Amino acid sequence: MSAPSTSCRIDVFWHDGMLDHDTGKGVFDTGMNPGFLEVLEKHPENSDRIRNIVSILRKGPISSYISWHSGSPATIHQLLSFHSQEYVDMLIEADKNGGHHAQPTQADGYCFFNNAGLAVQLALDSGCKKVLVLDIDVHYGNGTAEGFYRSDKVLTVSLHMNHGSWGPSHPQNGTVDELGEGEGFGYNLNVPLPNGSGDKGYGYAMRELVIPAVEKFEPDMMVLVIGQDSSAFLKLNVVYPEVACYPPANRNCLKRVNI
Incomplete structure:
Protein backbone atom coordinates (compact mmCIF):
# COMPACT_ATOMS: atom_id res chain seq x y z
CA MET A 1 0.00 0.00 0.00
CA SER A 2 1.46 3.35 -1.07
CA ALA A 3 1.87 6.21 1.39
CA PRO A 4 -0.95 8.79 1.49
CA SER A 5 -0.39 11.96 -0.52
CA THR A 6 0.66 15.12 1.29
CA SER A 7 -2.76 16.70 0.73
CA CYS A 8 -4.43 13.82 2.60
CA ARG A 9 -2.26 14.03 5.70
CA ILE A 10 -3.37 15.21 9.14
CA ASP A 11 -1.03 17.31 11.27
CA VAL A 12 -1.21 16.42 14.97
CA PHE A 13 0.56 18.50 17.60
CA TRP A 14 1.32 16.68 20.82
CA HIS A 15 3.13 17.36 24.11
CA ASP A 16 3.44 14.87 26.99
CA GLY A 17 2.53 17.67 29.38
CA MET A 18 -1.09 17.05 28.36
CA LEU A 19 -0.97 13.99 30.61
CA ASP A 20 -0.07 15.97 33.73
CA HIS A 21 -3.62 17.22 34.34
CA ASP A 22 -4.92 15.28 37.38
CA THR A 23 -8.64 15.66 38.09
CA GLY A 24 -8.57 13.20 40.98
CA LYS A 25 -11.14 10.62 42.02
CA GLY A 26 -14.45 10.79 43.84
CA VAL A 27 -18.17 10.54 43.25
CA PHE A 28 -18.23 11.01 39.47
CA ASP A 29 -16.80 14.51 39.06
CA THR A 30 -17.20 15.98 42.54
CA GLY A 31 -13.85 14.76 43.82
CA MET A 32 -15.51 13.86 47.13
CA ASN A 33 -15.40 10.62 49.11
CA VAL A 54 -2.99 9.16 21.24
CA SER A 55 -2.65 5.37 21.01
CA ILE A 56 -5.51 5.15 18.51
CA LEU A 57 -3.92 7.85 16.37
CA ARG A 58 -0.49 6.18 16.51
CA LYS A 59 -1.59 2.55 16.02
CA GLY A 60 -5.09 2.71 14.54
CA PRO A 61 -6.32 2.60 10.93
CA ILE A 62 -5.54 6.25 10.16
CA SER A 63 -1.99 6.20 11.59
CA SER A 64 -0.40 6.31 8.13
CA TYR A 65 -2.20 9.58 7.39
CA ILE A 66 -0.86 11.41 10.45
CA SER A 67 2.19 13.65 10.70
CA TRP A 68 3.28 14.21 14.30
CA HIS A 69 4.66 17.52 15.53
CA SER A 70 5.92 18.68 18.91
CA GLY A 71 3.52 21.02 20.66
CA SER A 72 4.42 23.59 23.28
CA PRO A 73 2.64 25.12 26.28
CA ALA A 74 0.70 28.33 25.62
CA THR A 75 2.40 31.52 26.74
CA ILE A 76 0.75 34.02 29.08
CA HIS A 77 0.58 36.45 26.16
CA GLN A 78 -1.32 33.88 24.09
CA LEU A 79 -3.74 33.14 26.94
CA LEU A 80 -4.46 36.86 27.30
CA SER A 81 -5.56 37.03 23.65
CA PHE A 82 -8.85 35.44 24.77
CA HIS A 83 -8.96 35.48 28.59
CA SER A 84 -8.78 38.38 31.05
CA GLN A 85 -5.65 39.11 33.10
CA GLU A 86 -7.52 38.59 36.38
CA TYR A 87 -8.79 35.19 35.33
CA VAL A 88 -5.40 34.01 34.08
CA ASP A 89 -3.74 35.13 37.30
CA MET A 90 -6.30 33.15 39.31
CA LEU A 91 -5.70 29.95 37.35
CA ILE A 92 -1.92 29.96 36.98
CA GLU A 93 -1.52 27.95 40.17
CA ALA A 94 -4.76 26.01 39.82
CA ASP A 95 -5.13 24.18 36.51
CA LYS A 96 -4.47 24.14 32.77
CA ASN A 97 -7.27 22.09 31.19
CA GLY A 98 -8.85 23.44 27.99
CA GLY A 99 -12.24 23.33 26.30
CA HIS A 100 -15.01 25.20 24.54
CA HIS A 101 -17.06 26.06 27.67
CA ALA A 102 -14.32 28.22 29.26
CA GLN A 103 -15.29 31.87 28.99
CA PRO A 104 -12.98 34.90 28.93
CA THR A 105 -13.42 35.51 32.66
CA GLN A 106 -14.49 32.17 34.18
CA ALA A 107 -14.30 28.39 33.97
CA ASP A 108 -17.25 26.23 32.95
CA GLY A 109 -18.11 22.63 32.04
CA TYR A 110 -14.75 20.97 32.93
CA CYS A 111 -12.99 23.73 30.91
CA PHE A 112 -10.48 26.21 32.34
CA PHE A 113 -8.81 27.69 29.25
CA ASN A 114 -10.58 27.85 25.88
CA ASN A 115 -8.33 26.21 23.27
CA ALA A 116 -10.81 26.88 20.44
CA GLY A 117 -11.00 30.57 21.32
CA LEU A 118 -7.22 30.81 21.46
CA ALA A 119 -6.96 29.14 18.03
CA VAL A 120 -9.44 31.61 16.55
CA GLN A 121 -7.60 34.59 17.98
CA LEU A 122 -4.28 33.26 16.68
CA ALA A 123 -5.81 32.90 13.21
CA LEU A 124 -7.06 36.50 13.31
CA ASP A 125 -3.71 37.77 14.56
CA SER A 126 -1.98 35.82 11.77
CA GLY A 127 -3.90 37.60 9.03
CA CYS A 128 -7.20 35.74 8.61
CA LYS A 129 -10.01 38.21 8.01
CA LYS A 130 -12.91 35.88 8.82
CA VAL A 131 -12.90 32.69 10.91
CA LEU A 132 -15.66 30.12 11.31
CA VAL A 133 -16.15 28.11 14.50
CA LEU A 134 -18.27 24.99 13.91
CA ASP A 135 -19.05 23.23 17.19
CA ILE A 136 -20.81 19.85 17.11
CA ASP A 137 -20.29 18.97 20.77
CA SER A 151 -17.30 40.50 16.62
CA ASP A 152 -18.23 40.33 12.94
CA LYS A 153 -14.93 38.64 12.12
CA VAL A 154 -15.95 35.32 13.68
CA LEU A 155 -19.05 33.27 12.86
CA THR A 156 -19.74 30.88 15.74
CA VAL A 157 -22.07 27.99 14.88
CA SER A 158 -23.12 25.44 17.50
CA LEU A 159 -25.33 22.37 17.04
CA HIS A 160 -26.18 21.07 20.49
CA MET A 161 -28.70 19.49 22.83
CA ASN A 162 -31.44 21.93 23.87
CA HIS A 163 -30.27 22.00 27.50
CA GLY A 164 -30.51 25.72 28.33
CA SER A 165 -28.52 27.43 31.08
CA TRP A 166 -27.11 25.33 33.93
CA GLY A 167 -26.34 28.06 36.45
CA PRO A 168 -24.13 31.10 37.10
CA SER A 169 -21.11 29.55 35.39
CA HIS A 170 -23.14 28.87 32.23
CA PRO A 171 -25.65 31.75 31.92
CA GLN A 172 -26.08 31.33 28.16
CA ASN A 173 -29.11 29.33 27.02
CA GLY A 174 -27.87 28.32 23.56
CA THR A 175 -31.21 29.33 22.07
CA VAL A 176 -31.86 30.68 18.58
CA ASP A 177 -32.38 34.24 19.86
CA GLU A 178 -28.77 34.52 21.08
CA LEU A 179 -27.53 36.11 17.86
CA GLY A 180 -24.63 38.26 19.02
CA GLU A 181 -24.45 41.93 19.98
CA GLY A 182 -23.23 45.16 18.39
CA GLU A 183 -21.04 44.47 15.37
CA GLY A 184 -21.41 40.77 16.14
CA PHE A 185 -25.20 40.70 15.77
CA GLY A 186 -26.07 37.90 13.36
CA TYR A 187 -22.68 36.20 13.73
CA ASN A 188 -23.70 33.68 16.40
CA LEU A 189 -25.84 30.82 15.11
CA ASN A 190 -27.29 28.41 17.65
CA VAL A 191 -29.04 25.22 16.52
CA PRO A 192 -30.55 23.60 19.64
CA LEU A 193 -31.74 20.08 18.81
CA PRO A 194 -34.36 18.09 20.75
CA ASN A 195 -33.34 14.81 22.36
CA GLY A 196 -33.33 11.92 19.92
CA SER A 197 -32.91 14.07 16.80
CA GLY A 198 -30.66 11.44 15.25
CA ASP A 199 -28.72 11.62 12.01
CA LYS A 200 -31.68 12.78 9.90
CA GLY A 201 -32.37 15.73 12.17
CA TYR A 202 -28.68 16.56 12.32
CA GLY A 203 -28.34 16.34 8.54
CA TYR A 204 -31.38 18.55 7.99
CA ALA A 205 -30.00 21.22 10.32
CA MET A 206 -26.65 21.14 8.52
CA ARG A 207 -28.21 21.42 5.06
CA GLU A 208 -30.88 24.01 5.81
CA LEU A 209 -29.19 26.21 8.43
CA VAL A 210 -25.47 25.70 8.84
CA ILE A 211 -24.21 25.31 5.27
CA PRO A 212 -26.09 28.37 3.91
CA ALA A 213 -24.75 30.50 6.78
CA VAL A 214 -21.18 29.29 6.19
CA GLU A 215 -21.38 29.88 2.44
CA LYS A 216 -22.70 33.41 3.01
CA PHE A 217 -19.92 34.18 5.53
CA GLU A 218 -17.12 32.84 3.27
CA PRO A 219 -14.54 32.17 6.01
CA ASP A 220 -10.80 32.11 5.44
CA MET A 221 -10.38 29.39 8.05
CA MET A 222 -12.47 27.05 10.15
CA VAL A 223 -11.95 25.84 13.71
CA LEU A 224 -13.92 22.60 14.12
CA VAL A 225 -14.85 21.68 17.70
CA ILE A 226 -15.66 17.97 17.59
CA GLY A 227 -16.77 17.23 21.13
CA GLN A 228 -16.53 13.53 21.93
CA ASP A 229 -19.88 13.54 23.70
CA SER A 230 -21.54 13.64 20.27
CA SER A 231 -20.55 9.99 19.97
CA ALA A 232 -23.08 7.22 20.49
CA PHE A 233 -20.56 5.62 22.85
CA LEU A 234 -20.80 8.37 25.50
CA LYS A 235 -23.62 8.32 28.03
CA LEU A 236 -23.93 12.13 27.94
CA ASN A 237 -25.20 11.90 24.35
CA VAL A 238 -28.98 11.85 24.18
CA VAL A 239 -29.31 13.88 20.97
CA TYR A 240 -27.41 11.89 18.35
CA PRO A 241 -28.18 8.21 19.04
CA GLU A 242 -25.86 7.09 16.23
CA VAL A 243 -22.18 7.84 15.83
CA ALA A 244 -22.77 8.29 12.08
CA CYS A 245 -23.24 12.04 12.56
CA TYR A 246 -19.46 12.46 12.31
CA PRO A 247 -18.96 11.46 8.63
CA PRO A 248 -21.56 13.92 7.25
CA ALA A 249 -20.07 16.65 9.43
CA ASN A 250 -16.63 15.96 7.99
CA ARG A 251 -17.93 15.88 4.43
CA ASN A 252 -19.77 19.16 4.83
CA CYS A 253 -16.68 20.84 6.27
CA LEU A 254 -14.07 19.55 3.85
CA LYS A 255 -16.12 20.37 0.77
CA ARG A 256 -16.37 24.03 1.67
CA VAL A 257 -13.45 25.17 3.77
CA ASN A 258 -9.73 24.53 3.55
CA ILE A 259 -8.57 23.45 7.01
Missing part, protein backbone atom coordinates in the same frame (compact mmCIF):
# COMPACT_ATOMS: atom_id res chain seq x y z
CA PRO A 34 -18.64 10.06 51.05
CA GLY A 35 -16.96 7.26 52.98
CA PHE A 36 -19.11 4.33 51.88
CA LEU A 37 -17.97 3.62 48.29
CA GLU A 38 -15.79 0.62 47.45
CA VAL A 39 -14.23 2.30 44.39
CA LEU A 40 -13.89 6.03 43.72
CA GLU A 41 -14.50 6.82 40.05
CA LYS A 42 -12.09 8.81 37.92
CA HIS A 43 -13.28 12.14 36.60
CA PRO A 44 -14.24 11.81 32.88
CA GLU A 45 -11.46 14.26 32.00
CA ASN A 46 -8.53 12.02 32.95
CA SER A 47 -5.15 11.21 31.43
CA ASP A 48 -6.10 7.61 30.53
CA ARG A 49 -8.63 8.97 28.04
CA ILE A 50 -5.93 11.11 26.42
CA ARG A 51 -3.48 8.18 26.34
CA ASN A 52 -6.04 6.07 24.49
CA ILE A 53 -6.71 8.83 21.97
CA VAL A 138 -23.55 17.78 22.33
CA HIS A 139 -23.40 20.81 24.65
CA TYR A 140 -23.53 24.47 23.61
CA GLY A 141 -20.10 25.97 22.88
CA ASN A 142 -20.96 28.94 25.05
CA GLY A 143 -17.45 30.01 26.01
CA THR A 144 -16.24 30.41 22.45
CA ALA A 145 -19.47 32.17 21.48
CA GLU A 146 -19.16 34.57 24.42
CA GLY A 147 -15.59 35.45 23.49
CA PHE A 148 -16.58 36.61 20.00
CA TYR A 149 -20.18 37.64 20.69
CA ARG A 150 -19.52 41.23 19.61
Whole structure:
Protein backbone atom coordinates (compact mmCIF):
# COMPACT_ATOMS: atom_id res chain seq x y z
CA MET A 1 0.00 0.00 0.00
CA SER A 2 1.46 3.35 -1.07
CA ALA A 3 1.87 6.21 1.39
CA PRO A 4 -0.95 8.79 1.49
CA SER A 5 -0.39 11.96 -0.52
CA THR A 6 0.66 15.12 1.29
CA SER A 7 -2.76 16.70 0.73
CA CYS A 8 -4.43 13.82 2.60
CA ARG A 9 -2.26 14.03 5.70
CA ILE A 10 -3.37 15.21 9.14
CA ASP A 11 -1.03 17.31 11.27
CA VAL A 12 -1.21 16.42 14.97
CA PHE A 13 0.56 18.50 17.60
CA TRP A 14 1.32 16.68 20.82
CA HIS A 15 3.13 17.36 24.11
CA ASP A 16 3.44 14.87 26.99
CA GLY A 17 2.53 17.67 29.38
CA MET A 18 -1.09 17.05 28.36
CA LEU A 19 -0.97 13.99 30.61
CA ASP A 20 -0.07 15.97 33.73
CA HIS A 21 -3.62 17.22 34.34
CA ASP A 22 -4.92 15.28 37.38
CA THR A 23 -8.64 15.66 38.09
CA GLY A 24 -8.57 13.20 40.98
CA LYS A 25 -11.14 10.62 42.02
CA GLY A 26 -14.45 10.79 43.84
CA VAL A 27 -18.17 10.54 43.25
CA PHE A 28 -18.23 11.01 39.47
CA ASP A 29 -16.80 14.51 39.06
CA THR A 30 -17.20 15.98 42.54
CA GLY A 31 -13.85 14.76 43.82
CA MET A 32 -15.51 13.86 47.13
CA ASN A 33 -15.40 10.62 49.11
CA PRO A 34 -18.64 10.06 51.05
CA GLY A 35 -16.96 7.26 52.98
CA PHE A 36 -19.11 4.33 51.88
CA LEU A 37 -17.97 3.62 48.29
CA GLU A 38 -15.79 0.62 47.45
CA VAL A 39 -14.23 2.30 44.39
CA LEU A 40 -13.89 6.03 43.72
CA GLU A 41 -14.50 6.82 40.05
CA LYS A 42 -12.09 8.81 37.92
CA HIS A 43 -13.28 12.14 36.60
CA PRO A 44 -14.24 11.81 32.88
CA GLU A 45 -11.46 14.26 32.00
CA ASN A 46 -8.53 12.02 32.95
CA SER A 47 -5.15 11.21 31.43
CA ASP A 48 -6.10 7.61 30.53
CA ARG A 49 -8.63 8.97 28.04
CA ILE A 50 -5.93 11.11 26.42
CA ARG A 51 -3.48 8.18 26.34
CA ASN A 52 -6.04 6.07 24.49
CA ILE A 53 -6.71 8.83 21.97
CA VAL A 54 -2.99 9.16 21.24
CA SER A 55 -2.65 5.37 21.01
CA ILE A 56 -5.51 5.15 18.51
CA LEU A 57 -3.92 7.85 16.37
CA ARG A 58 -0.49 6.18 16.51
CA LYS A 59 -1.59 2.55 16.02
CA GLY A 60 -5.09 2.71 14.54
CA PRO A 61 -6.32 2.60 10.93
CA ILE A 62 -5.54 6.25 10.16
CA SER A 63 -1.99 6.20 11.59
CA SER A 64 -0.40 6.31 8.13
CA TYR A 65 -2.20 9.58 7.39
CA ILE A 66 -0.86 11.41 10.45
CA SER A 67 2.19 13.65 10.70
CA TRP A 68 3.28 14.21 14.30
CA HIS A 69 4.66 17.52 15.53
CA SER A 70 5.92 18.68 18.91
CA GLY A 71 3.52 21.02 20.66
CA SER A 72 4.42 23.59 23.28
CA PRO A 73 2.64 25.12 26.28
CA ALA A 74 0.70 28.33 25.62
CA THR A 75 2.40 31.52 26.74
CA ILE A 76 0.75 34.02 29.08
CA HIS A 77 0.58 36.45 26.16
CA GLN A 78 -1.32 33.88 24.09
CA LEU A 79 -3.74 33.14 26.94
CA LEU A 80 -4.46 36.86 27.30
CA SER A 81 -5.56 37.03 23.65
CA PHE A 82 -8.85 35.44 24.77
CA HIS A 83 -8.96 35.48 28.59
CA SER A 84 -8.78 38.38 31.05
CA GLN A 85 -5.65 39.11 33.10
CA GLU A 86 -7.52 38.59 36.38
CA TYR A 87 -8.79 35.19 35.33
CA VAL A 88 -5.40 34.01 34.08
CA ASP A 89 -3.74 35.13 37.30
CA MET A 90 -6.30 33.15 39.31
CA LEU A 91 -5.70 29.95 37.35
CA ILE A 92 -1.92 29.96 36.98
CA GLU A 93 -1.52 27.95 40.17
CA ALA A 94 -4.76 26.01 39.82
CA ASP A 95 -5.13 24.18 36.51
CA LYS A 96 -4.47 24.14 32.77
CA ASN A 97 -7.27 22.09 31.19
CA GLY A 98 -8.85 23.44 27.99
CA GLY A 99 -12.24 23.33 26.30
CA HIS A 100 -15.01 25.20 24.54
CA HIS A 101 -17.06 26.06 27.67
CA ALA A 102 -14.32 28.22 29.26
CA GLN A 103 -15.29 31.87 28.99
CA PRO A 104 -12.98 34.90 28.93
CA THR A 105 -13.42 35.51 32.66
CA GLN A 106 -14.49 32.17 34.18
CA ALA A 107 -14.30 28.39 33.97
CA ASP A 108 -17.25 26.23 32.95
CA GLY A 109 -18.11 22.63 32.04
CA TYR A 110 -14.75 20.97 32.93
CA CYS A 111 -12.99 23.73 30.91
CA PHE A 112 -10.48 26.21 32.34
CA PHE A 113 -8.81 27.69 29.25
CA ASN A 114 -10.58 27.85 25.88
CA ASN A 115 -8.33 26.21 23.27
CA ALA A 116 -10.81 26.88 20.44
CA GLY A 117 -11.00 30.57 21.32
CA LEU A 118 -7.22 30.81 21.46
CA ALA A 119 -6.96 29.14 18.03
CA VAL A 120 -9.44 31.61 16.55
CA GLN A 121 -7.60 34.59 17.98
CA LEU A 122 -4.28 33.26 16.68
CA ALA A 123 -5.81 32.90 13.21
CA LEU A 124 -7.06 36.50 13.31
CA ASP A 125 -3.71 37.77 14.56
CA SER A 126 -1.98 35.82 11.77
CA GLY A 127 -3.90 37.60 9.03
CA CYS A 128 -7.20 35.74 8.61
CA LYS A 129 -10.01 38.21 8.01
CA LYS A 130 -12.91 35.88 8.82
CA VAL A 131 -12.90 32.69 10.91
CA LEU A 132 -15.66 30.12 11.31
CA VAL A 133 -16.15 28.11 14.50
CA LEU A 134 -18.27 24.99 13.91
CA ASP A 135 -19.05 23.23 17.19
CA ILE A 136 -20.81 19.85 17.11
CA ASP A 137 -20.29 18.97 20.77
CA VAL A 138 -23.55 17.78 22.33
CA HIS A 139 -23.40 20.81 24.65
CA TYR A 140 -23.53 24.47 23.61
CA GLY A 141 -20.10 25.97 22.88
CA ASN A 142 -20.96 28.94 25.05
CA GLY A 143 -17.45 30.01 26.01
CA THR A 144 -16.24 30.41 22.45
CA ALA A 145 -19.47 32.17 21.48
CA GLU A 146 -19.16 34.57 24.42
CA GLY A 147 -15.59 35.45 23.49
CA PHE A 148 -16.58 36.61 20.00
CA TYR A 149 -20.18 37.64 20.69
CA ARG A 150 -19.52 41.23 19.61
CA SER A 151 -17.30 40.50 16.62
CA ASP A 152 -18.23 40.33 12.94
CA LYS A 153 -14.93 38.64 12.12
CA VAL A 154 -15.95 35.32 13.68
CA LEU A 155 -19.05 33.27 12.86
CA THR A 156 -19.74 30.88 15.74
CA VAL A 157 -22.07 27.99 14.88
CA SER A 158 -23.12 25.44 17.50
CA LEU A 159 -25.33 22.37 17.04
CA HIS A 160 -26.18 21.07 20.49
CA MET A 161 -28.70 19.49 22.83
CA ASN A 162 -31.44 21.93 23.87
CA HIS A 163 -30.27 22.00 27.50
CA GLY A 164 -30.51 25.72 28.33
CA SER A 165 -28.52 27.43 31.08
CA TRP A 166 -27.11 25.33 33.93
CA GLY A 167 -26.34 28.06 36.45
CA PRO A 168 -24.13 31.10 37.10
CA SER A 169 -21.11 29.55 35.39
CA HIS A 170 -23.14 28.87 32.23
CA PRO A 171 -25.65 31.75 31.92
CA GLN A 172 -26.08 31.33 28.16
CA ASN A 173 -29.11 29.33 27.02
CA GLY A 174 -27.87 28.32 23.56
CA THR A 175 -31.21 29.33 22.07
CA VAL A 176 -31.86 30.68 18.58
CA ASP A 177 -32.38 34.24 19.86
CA GLU A 178 -28.77 34.52 21.08
CA LEU A 179 -27.53 36.11 17.86
CA GLY A 180 -24.63 38.26 19.02
CA GLU A 181 -24.45 41.93 19.98
CA GLY A 182 -23.23 45.16 18.39
CA GLU A 183 -21.04 44.47 15.37
CA GLY A 184 -21.41 40.77 16.14
CA PHE A 185 -25.20 40.70 15.77
CA GLY A 186 -26.07 37.90 13.36
CA TYR A 187 -22.68 36.20 13.73
CA ASN A 188 -23.70 33.68 16.40
CA LEU A 189 -25.84 30.82 15.11
CA ASN A 190 -27.29 28.41 17.65
CA VAL A 191 -29.04 25.22 16.52
CA PRO A 192 -30.55 23.60 19.64
CA LEU A 193 -31.74 20.08 18.81
CA PRO A 194 -34.36 18.09 20.75
CA ASN A 195 -33.34 14.81 22.36
CA GLY A 196 -33.33 11.92 19.92
CA SER A 197 -32.91 14.07 16.80
CA GLY A 198 -30.66 11.44 15.25
CA ASP A 199 -28.72 11.62 12.01
CA LYS A 200 -31.68 12.78 9.90
CA GLY A 201 -32.37 15.73 12.17
CA TYR A 202 -28.68 16.56 12.32
CA GLY A 203 -28.34 16.34 8.54
CA TYR A 204 -31.38 18.55 7.99
CA ALA A 205 -30.00 21.22 10.32
CA MET A 206 -26.65 21.14 8.52
CA ARG A 207 -28.21 21.42 5.06
CA GLU A 208 -30.88 24.01 5.81
CA LEU A 209 -29.19 26.21 8.43
CA VAL A 210 -25.47 25.70 8.84
CA ILE A 211 -24.21 25.31 5.27
CA PRO A 212 -26.09 28.37 3.91
CA ALA A 213 -24.75 30.50 6.78
CA VAL A 214 -21.18 29.29 6.19
CA GLU A 215 -21.38 29.88 2.44
CA LYS A 216 -22.70 33.41 3.01
CA PHE A 217 -19.92 34.18 5.53
CA GLU A 218 -17.12 32.84 3.27
CA PRO A 219 -14.54 32.17 6.01
CA ASP A 220 -10.80 32.11 5.44
CA MET A 221 -10.38 29.39 8.05
CA MET A 222 -12.47 27.05 10.15
CA VAL A 223 -11.95 25.84 13.71
CA LEU A 224 -13.92 22.60 14.12
CA VAL A 225 -14.85 21.68 17.70
CA ILE A 226 -15.66 17.97 17.59
CA GLY A 227 -16.77 17.23 21.13
CA GLN A 228 -16.53 13.53 21.93
CA ASP A 229 -19.88 13.54 23.70
CA SER A 230 -21.54 13.64 20.27
CA SER A 231 -20.55 9.99 19.97
CA ALA A 232 -23.08 7.22 20.49
CA PHE A 233 -20.56 5.62 22.85
CA LEU A 234 -20.80 8.37 25.50
CA LYS A 235 -23.62 8.32 28.03
CA LEU A 236 -23.93 12.13 27.94
CA ASN A 237 -25.20 11.90 24.35
CA VAL A 238 -28.98 11.85 24.18
CA VAL A 239 -29.31 13.88 20.97
CA TYR A 240 -27.41 11.89 18.35
CA PRO A 241 -28.18 8.21 19.04
CA GLU A 242 -25.86 7.09 16.23
CA VAL A 243 -22.18 7.84 15.83
CA ALA A 244 -22.77 8.29 12.08
CA CYS A 245 -23.24 12.04 12.56
CA TYR A 246 -19.46 12.46 12.31
CA PRO A 247 -18.96 11.46 8.63
CA PRO A 248 -21.56 13.92 7.25
CA ALA A 249 -20.07 16.65 9.43
CA ASN A 250 -16.63 15.96 7.99
CA ARG A 251 -17.93 15.88 4.43
CA ASN A 252 -19.77 19.16 4.83
CA CYS A 253 -16.68 20.84 6.27
CA LEU A 254 -14.07 19.55 3.85
CA LYS A 255 -16.12 20.37 0.77
CA ARG A 256 -16.37 24.03 1.67
CA VAL A 257 -13.45 25.17 3.77
CA ASN A 258 -9.73 24.53 3.55
CA ILE A 259 -8.57 23.45 7.01
